[in-house]
Each structure stands twice: as structure tokens, then as C-alpha cells.
Amino acid sequence: MSGPLYVPVLPARPHAVGACRRLSRSVREVVRPLWNLPPLPGVASEQVAAMVGKYVGPASAATGRGGWVDAPFGEGAQTLALAEAMADYSEFGPLSPVTGPERAQAQQAAAMATARRSPRGLGVRVPVPAEWDGRLAEGVRRLLDRSGPDLPVDLLLDMGAVRGDRPDAGKEALRALDALVPLAEWRSAALLGGSFPQVTATMLDTGSYEEPRAEWGMWHEVHATGRAYAPRLGYGDYGVQPPAALARPPAPGRKGGPPWGVLSYTTESSYLLFRTVTGGPDRTAVNRGVARRIVGHPEFRGVEAGEGEAWLTDCSDGPLSTGQGVGGATEWLRAGNLQHMTYVVRSLPAA
Known part of the structure; x- marks a missing residue:
């Protein structure tokens, strides 16, 4: 198992795409983004491909030496259309498709089919928003059984929001990794989390605010344990937005907003x-x-x-x-x- 150095969890939106495009070459070469398509509420299946092209095409073009593309908010009727539309960007670009143990079987099957047609492999994103649930390991095992031993797989352990109200996040990450790492010959593994806050006007009453980088501390806590997998475990965060920002649907032409x-x-x-x-x-x-x-x-x-x-x-x-x-x-x-x-x-x- 060899890990990517850094996995930023990013929305496939212009500000994040623009940031990746402007990274220096030396930095860009060791960044492996996990791009996320925004929710597409009410978008009909036949319109999905156009929406995917709008968001994922630029993200794929801005990606350097590899990464992943995910649609974690796809509605039931959109599942297959999303998987088929994103196949173009993972088959022919630098991005790998993503699935997870809690996803619908149709989405899992579509992601695996795309991964088999490309040299990029499959990202397995395992969400742990609270305490580690051991049943997820069984779900990952079943998913890996269906994918087969010849498909390269990457483990993306996503702890979600990691702030002061989760002092045991490092321990929960260790429980998850101890259960998941032995399940496969993972091509890479990364520990993801986000402590950037949901900013409010009250928070900035004095003009500024400081938030500890709890996900950074979590990653170091895991590395300090001396586990065999720790030295190769990649680090990931949500950049300078809270994890919940990924779930905001696009609002073209929106006016107003806070001052x-x-x-x-x-x-x-x-x-x-x-x-x-x-x-x-x-x-x-x-x-x-x-x-x-x-x-x-x-x-x-x-x-x-x-x-x-x-x-x-x-x-x-x-x-x-x-x-x-x-x-x-x-x-x-x-x-x-x-x-x-x-x-x-x-x-x-x-x-």
C-alpha cells in the first residue's frame, strides 16, 4: 500500500477548480483531489450528462496526476445516469470512480464496471460521521468480494466533520482503519476529515475567529500509534470550507446573501x-x-x-x-x- 500525499475533498465548482489550476507544478503533482458533484435536485435523468459535463469536465482538466470523482448526493432515479455520465471522466481522464458500502447496489455495480474499463481503479469511500460502526466493515468486505481481487482499490476513510465535539475522532479512526486495512491489498489509503467551521455573523463579531485544525491533530494521532499502515496513510481535509458545504445544491443566478x-x-x-x-x-x-x-x-x-x-x-x-x-x-x-x-x-x- 502506497498512499497519496494529500487528498483534498473538494466540490467540483469554479473556486476549487481554479485553485487546483493555479497550484505550482511541484505541489500539483502530489495532490490527489476527491471531487464531489453537487446535489442535482429535480434534474431529470436525461439532463444529468450535461450537468456532469458542466462540473466534472473542468475538475478533470484541473487534476494533475490522479484523483477521484464522486456523486454522493445522487437521487435514486439519477444513480445510473450519474455513473454512466461520469464514466467518461474516469475512463479517459485522471479520475477514478467512487463507491461505498452504504451505496445502492446499482451505484456500486456501475462504479465497478467503470473502474474495470479504465486503468484508474476504484475508490472506496467509507463514511464515519460519528462512532465507528463495525457493520461497515462487513459492507466493505461484500463490496470487495464483488469487485474481485484484480481491481485496484483505494481506501478513503471519511470522518466528515471533526471539531471540538469529537474529541475521540482519532480513536474512532483507528478502530475503523484496524478493521478496514486488512480487508484488501489497498493501492492507497487516506484519512479524511474537516474542521473548518460553518461561519456565522456572530462568530465574526470581533472581526476575526480562530478554529483549531482538529483533523490535522487526528491524522497525527493515528500516525503516532506506530501501526504498520500509519507511515503510508495519506492525509485529507475539506480545504477552507466545512464538510456540509458539499451538500449545497447549485443556485445559478442567486442574488442577495449576507453583507x-x-x-x-x-x-x-x-x-x-x-x-x-x-x-x-x-x-x-x-x-x-x-x-x-x-x-x-x-x-x-x-x-x-x-x-x-x-x-x-x-x-x-x-x-x-x-x-x-x-x-x-x-x-x-x-x-x-x-x-x-x-x-x-x-x-x-x-x-
Whole structure:
């Protein structure tokens, strides 16, 4: 078993695609994204292929040396249409199809069929949103029995939201891994989790907020156990969005929204969140001031660290006479993911 260095769990949306496209070559080569198609409520089966192309095509093109594509929110009637539409991007691109022990048998069968037609193998995503349920191991065993011994398989242990209310997440991850790792000759295995919070206006009352990187601590806790699989266990997180953000359906043309937004910066132990504004006469001054706070932070890594830091530096230095260069929600997410993914890759031991 050899693990990918870093598995960001990303929505197949423009801000995340844009961040992956802008990663430096050295970083991009060791990032293996797990792309997620958004929910498609009410979309008829015959329209699914067009929607998949809209989201997954750009994500596939932005992927470097491999990754996975999943549709975890597909409605019952969409299951086969989604699997068939995504087959193009896993058969001929760098992405592997994904299934899991709790998925419908039709989805499992379709993902396996796609994996057999391509050289990319199959991702097995096992959700553990609370305590480890040993019955999941039996579900994975049955899935692997159907896939057969010749199909390369990757284990994606997804702990979901990992924050302060889950102090035993590391222990639950160990229970899951101890049960799952022996089930197959996994090509790779990764431990995924997300501690980036669901940001509220109250949280940013003082202008900033700090959230511990609990998923980072969980991964280190597992590595410190000395398990035989630990040195090769990949690390994954949800970037600079909460795990629940993946389940938001697309809302084309949506207007309105809160008068504030968020610029984030990742440090060794925390996510730093700063309140921005989306409109008003002081928008440029306020948002450039936020960027200056980040650039002036003791843990800011400097303009040479990557394009995320370069964007923040440019934003902080821009003139007040123009609103150009202060961005909006999409650019703030893109810059946040850029600095975050680059920092994570450079923080992990070499593969």
C-alpha cells in the first residue's frame, strides 16, 4: 500500500477548480483531489450528462496526476445516469470512480464496471460521521468480494466533520482503519476529515475567529500509534470550507446573501478567519485592511510561499481609489484554498 500525499475533498465548482489550476507544478503533482458533484435536485435523468459535463469536465482538466470523482448526493432515479455520465471522466481522464458500502447496489455495480474499463481503479469511500460502526466493515468486505481481487482499490476513510465535539475522532479512526486495512491489498489509503467551521455573523463579531485544525491533530494521532499502515496513510481535509458545504445544491443566478464574507489563512495549528464585506462605500478599504492583517500576521509565510500569499499581498497593497483586486466570495475561496493546499503539501513528510 502506497498512499497519496494529500487528498483534498473538494466540490467540483469554479473556486476549487481554479485553485487546483493555479497550484505550482511541484505541489500539483502530489495532490490527489476527491471531487464531489453537487446535489442535482429535480434534474431529470436525461439532463444529468450535461450537468456532469458542466462540473466534472473542468475538475478533470484541473487534476494533475490522479484523483477521484464522486456523486454522493445522487437521487435514486439519477444513480445510473450519474455513473454512466461520469464514466467518461474516469475512463479517459485522471479520475477514478467512487463507491461505498452504504451505496445502492446499482451505484456500486456501475462504479465497478467503470473502474474495470479504465486503468484508474476504484475508490472506496467509507463514511464515519460519528462512532465507528463495525457493520461497515462487513459492507466493505461484500463490496470487495464483488469487485474481485484484480481491481485496484483505494481506501478513503471519511470522518466528515471533526471539531471540538469529537474529541475521540482519532480513536474512532483507528478502530475503523484496524478493521478496514486488512480487508484488501489497498493501492492507497487516506484519512479524511474537516474542521473548518460553518461561519456565522456572530462568530465574526470581533472581526476575526480562530478554529483549531482538529483533523490535522487526528491524522497525527493515528500516525503516532506506530501501526504498520500509519507511515503510508495519506492525509485529507475539506480545504477552507466545512464538510456540509458539499451538500449545497447549485443556485445559478442567486442574488442577495449576507453583507459579509470570509478570508481565511491556515497556520500550523489553526484556521484564521477574517470578516470581509461584500458591498458598501468602504468595501475596498475594509477588505484591503483585512488582507493587511493576514500579511502582517506572525505566521504569514511570505509572498514567495505561493499564489495564495501573492494574491493576499497584492490585495493588501492595492490603491483605495479602485475596487479592483479585493475580490469576492469566489476569489476569497480560491485564494484560501491555494494557500491552504500548498501549505499542507509542504507540511507533510515526503511520500
